[in-house]
Amino acid sequence: xTYAEVILPLPLxxxxxxxxxxxxxxxIGVGFRVLVPFGRKKFYTGIVTMLHNQRPGNYEVKDIxxxxxxxxxxxxxxxxxxxxxxxxxxxxxxxxxxxAVPAGMKVESETRVSANPDFIDTDGSMTERETVxxxxxxxxxxxxxxxIAKATGYKSVETVVARLIDKEAVFVTEKIVDNxxxxxxxxxxxxxxxxxxKTVEDFFSKVKQAKKQEAALLAYLDLSGWMKRNATPxxxxxxxxxxxxxxxxxxxxxx
Numbered sequence: 001x002t003y004a005e006v007i008l009p010l011p012l013x014x015x016x017x018x019x020x021x022x023x024x025x026x027x028i029g030v031g032f033r034v035l036v037p038f039g040r041k042k043f044y045t046g047i048v049t050m051l052h053n054q055r056p057g058n059y060e061v062k063d064i065x066x067x068x069x070x071x072x073x074x075x076x077x078x079x080x081x082x083x084x085x086x087x088x089x090x091x092x093x094x095x096x097x098x099x100a101v102p103a104g105m106k107v108e109s110e111t112r113v114s115a116n117p118d119f120i121d122t123d124g125s126m127t128e129r130e131t132v133x134x135x136x137x138x139x140x141x142x143x144x145x146x147x148i149a150k151a152t153g154y155k156s157v158e159t160v161v162a163r164l165i166d167k168e169a170v171f172v173t174e175k176i177v178d179n180x181x182x183x184x185x186x187x188x189x190x191x192x193x194x195x196x197x198k199t200v201e202d203f204f205s206k207v208k209q210a211k212k213q214e215a216a217l218l219a220y221l222d223l224s225g226w227m228k229r230n231a232t233p234x235x236x237x238x239x240x241x242x243x244x245x246x247x248x249x250x251x252x253x254x255x
Contacts, residue, residue, distance in 0.1 A: 002053060004028065004064060006036055006046035010094040013086070015049055017056050018064045028064070031072030031079070035065045035111060035172060037162055043111050043145065043172075047074050047097065065165055066172050112173050113161055114142045119169040126167070129160050134169050142173070187235045188252065190220065194233060200226075212247045213255055219245035 002025060005015040018036050020028055028034065032048050045068065055061065082100065086093040115137035126134070133148055149157040164170040192199035200221075207213040219241055220226070224233040238252055245251075 001055065002051055003055065003061065004034065004048045005050040005052070006034060006048055006064075007082075007097050008036070008038060008044050008046045008094050009098045010038075010044070011092045012094045013092045015093075016046070017061055019055075019061045020051075021063050024064060024067050027067045029072055030076075031074040033068040033073060035068060037062050037065065037158070042158060049079055063166075065162075112142045112144055113137060113148065113164075114171050114173065116169055116171055119167070121167075121169075126169070127160075127163075129154060130164055130167075130169070133157070133160050134164060137170060186238045188220065188238055188241055189236075190224070190226065190233070194226070207255070212245070212251045216241060216245040216247050216252055216255060 002020045003017050004020055006018055007015050016036075016038070018034070028048060028051070030048050030051060033045050034048055035043055036046050038044050043065065078100075082093055082096045085091070085096050115134055117138065119134075121131075129152075132152060133154075136148070136151060137143060143151070145158050145161055148161070149155070154160060161170065161172075165172060190200070190203075192203075203217060204214065207217055220236055223236045223240060223244055225231050226233045238249070241252060242249060
């Protein structure tokens with residue numbers, strides 16, 4: 001039997017040992033994310049730090065439920081650095097794991113359970129609760145443990161799911177949610193082609209009685225390099241224009 005040491009995203013200093021089922025032996029490696037049970041009611045996404053054959057003797061070892069990556073997401077130098085941070089700052093390595101990726105770029109996951117449509121309870125070993133959850137998953141396709149608990153009213157639904165996983169009656173997958181949102185800036189542009197001086201003159205005629213708008217137009221021509229020969233006008237952000245012209249946003253929006 002092969003075992004994996006796994007870091008969990010919890011305020012804990014140590015790794016935890018999990019057994020690797022036969023069907024996952026060839027799919028797992030150091031630095032891979034894995035889905036593991038922890039306690040009676042929780043599943044967590046952990047990262048494998050080591051593989052070995054030494055079975056712990058003081059507690060029951062649980063199986064890894066699923067391997068979530070096709071390649072390592074954490075290299076050995078990164079693992080060493082995480083451990084150094086943990087030792088130097090006296091903080092749990094699980095907290096280092098949680099903080100290692102910037103919040104805006106962090107990819108979070110949500111465990112989802114689906115029924116195995118080919119499963120047959122040949123030995124009649126399924127309990128009433130397992131049957132209820134399995135039948136519901138057949139009808140609903142995929143649900144989170146929280147959604148199953150809400151629909152059934154079962155308080156220990158994770159235990160039921162774990163037993164169904166052991167019987168290969170259900171599959172566990174991860175829905176990946178990328179929370180990254182790119183920052184954007186609003187830019188302004190002149191509604192005229194480069195070299196169309198007549199249109200630019202018309203713009204100045206329209207704003208000559210509005211000194212702040214005139215100042216904004218002059219600031220735009222300066223920032224964009226509009227009047228420079230053989231040069232493509234540069235993008236100008238609203239913030240930069242407001243700062244250079246010393247006007248307010250409503251002035252720019254009104255133009």
